[in-house]
Amino acid sequence: MRVSEEASVVVLELTRAEDDMAVEEGNGSSDNLLWVSLYLSDDFFNSTGAVGTRVADLDGGRVWVPTHDKPGAAIMLAAGEPGVAYVPFGAVDVETVWVFVPMAGFVQVEVVDREQAADAGVDLEEVEAALEEMGTDSSLAGPVGLETFTRALDESSSTLTTQEEVVVTLASDVTFESDSAELTSEAGSQLEVVAEQVRRYPGGGSLSIVGHTDDVDEEDYNQGLSEERAQAVSDRLGDLVDLGSWDVDVTGKGESEPAVEGTDDQARAANRRVEITLTPTEGTDSQDSASSAAPSASADPSASGSGGLPEAYGPVGRGPEGVTVPGRKGDGELSVVLEQVTRAGGFLLGELELTAGPGGTGDSGSTFLGAWLGDERAKALSNPRGEGVALDTTAAASGLTLLSGGERVFPTDYLPPGGDKYTPLTERGLGFGLKEGMVTRVCVAWPDTGQDTVVLDHESRTEDGDYAFRLTDVPVVEA
Structure with a gap:
């Protein structure tokens, strides 16, 4: 919603399920209050508010980051309790955008003006009070290009x-x-x-x-x-x-x-x-091409020049059926499913479903998810581009790549306003583990490879195949 000529806000309505598992059985705080901000936060080091949310103009290849000066209070919900989160952004100059909500998905929404707040069920006074409390950093207001x-x-x-x-x-x-x-x-x-x-x-x-x-x-x-x-x-x-x-x-x-x-x-x-x-x-x-600026399309998504697909060191299976990935040294187990990816603008949007097996994600669920899904070939604390210390990607799903045309296509990324390290448009707050039976969703955006099906690959740092897996035959559907 546009609240002024310079500012917009995303309103997230949150409800914790009545039959949600007790927090002590999973993750969160005491008194059975779920620490929602842990999942909606910005990165490994920030677990307040819902500032991991992003707004994207996928047709224009742009993304907006939140403009908060302070991220807001931690969001805590009891079972069955509703809540609301307000995430501030700069001026949005298109009528429809995609909103990335961490661990929830990519949602296409209409941009409305403040005069339509009541019709949209939004309390405008409450919005303005929340924005005033968080403050605004105008240097973050402009959109930046997705690369x-x-x-x-x-x-x-x-x-x-x-x-x-x-x-x-x-x-x-x-x-x-x-x-x-x-x-x-x-x-x-x-x-x-x-x-x-x-x-x-x-x-x-x-x-x-x-x-x-x-x-x-x-x-x-x-x-x-x-x-x-x-x-x-x-x-x-x-x-x-x-x-x-x-x-x-x-x-x-x-x-x-x-x-x-x-x-x-x-x-x-x-x-x-x-x-x-x-x-x-x-x-x-x-460019004079039907595809995006990603690798050239091929009738066979696995085609990769003369070399074919690289050797797989972990389990391989069709995306809609999924694979089960063993943890390092057999500690833990994680099932990964990717039913489809969605083509929107010049990008592909994926939402993976993860289910923890016996041992959870390792050490009975204490090993954080970022260790399973990060870029295993990057240096410690770096990002896929090798840009030195990039702390906000420490717990990111930056290692979920597509194989196309002889190349490994990393999640689309962007240079935040005033930043000096690139940030992927994917989960960055995976600083927690899963216990056995827990299920979650991980979202990621890639450049469009121009294919009808894609191959998702998470490579391993070693030939032992730690955390490596490959999902083939993932169908591409139109938004």
């Missing part, structure tokens, strides 16, 4: 798509022979990823190719090698696709701009790279 991050299944490249540009990062250890600017036999498939991106924007624009090295050799040598590698990529790319409508700039940065800090083997491998940035004249929405 796409993918990683090649062989980890040879990653692709980031914003509303203005596409950045493809090639791992030099795959692209080039060691200590050389000579392309390897594997470089062809890497550069075809870039060529496909170029073909999507026939209107052209600017194209930047920048080589980077690690810090092992002398600075002057590294500078020269980075320039030679960037030129080699440019030359081969020109053989694969017409660059006539693009203003191409080829440079090298040597060791001066590392992707990550550190001198261990993993850090140095990440720093040896070539970054190709496409900035289409008319923006990334101008």
Whole structure:
């Protein structure tokens, strides 16, 4: 509901079921009061209010975050008790939006004006009092763009798509022979990823190719090698696709701009790279494709270039039927079902149903859900982009990916106003566990891959298959 020219509010009506299990049997507080904010909160470190709620314009690829200065009091409900939560946002300039309510779902709703409050059953005076108590941070009011991050299944490249540009990062250890600017036999498939991106924007624009090295050799040598590698990529790319409508700039940065800090083997491998940035004249929405900016669609959702699907280290089953995932070292058990995903705008919306088996989610239900659903390949406290310490994704479902066109498609994400780390549009408050028999829902949004069915994959950090699972043949339905 629009409450002014500068502000809007989402009104959540909450009711705890009459026959809800006693809190001491599950999660919550004493006196059988359910700590609702634990599920509707923003992240692992904030468990008050309902500020995990998000408002999205999926047709426009935008999301609004709450504008509260204070998140509000904790929401506690007894069995059968109703309640209400008010979540403030900035001005919403469309008539219909999607609201993401953590652990509940994605709901498409009409945006109404304050004059319609009574017709909508909303107490306007109560709304205004709640908003005044929470305060407003106007720096959070504007919408931000939803973006796409993918990683090649062989980890040879990653692709980031914003509303203005596409950045493809090639791992030099795959692209080039060691200590050389000579392309390897594997470089062809890497550069075809870039060529496909170029073909999507026939209107052209600017194209930047920048080589980077690690810090092992002398600075002057590294500078020269980075320039030679960037030129080699440019030359081969020109053989694969017409660059006539693009203003191409080829440079090298040597060791001066590392992707990550550190001198261990993993850090140095990440720093040896070539970054190709496409900035289409008319923006990334101008692409000449029926699909979104995610990987190109395929008749077979499992198709992934010449390599097929990566090996599955955990249980595999059809999404509507689900799989049962064992906990680490056999501690706990979790059943996961994904009946379908919903296509809305340029995105796919999924709602997974999770049921805890014997042992719950581990240690009799004390192991938090984020450990089961996070990005297992990310460094500790980092996000899938590897952006260092990103504490608000510590308990996020950021590891629920789609496999498409040879790439792993991560949940769509966004850079919050004033933020410096990207945040996924999915659950971020999974800092709790489930005891045996408990059921919950986990929601996630991905870029649209343009397919009729999708494959959801949660990979493991090790070949032991801890928390790994795969759901195939998940049907895509229209909103």
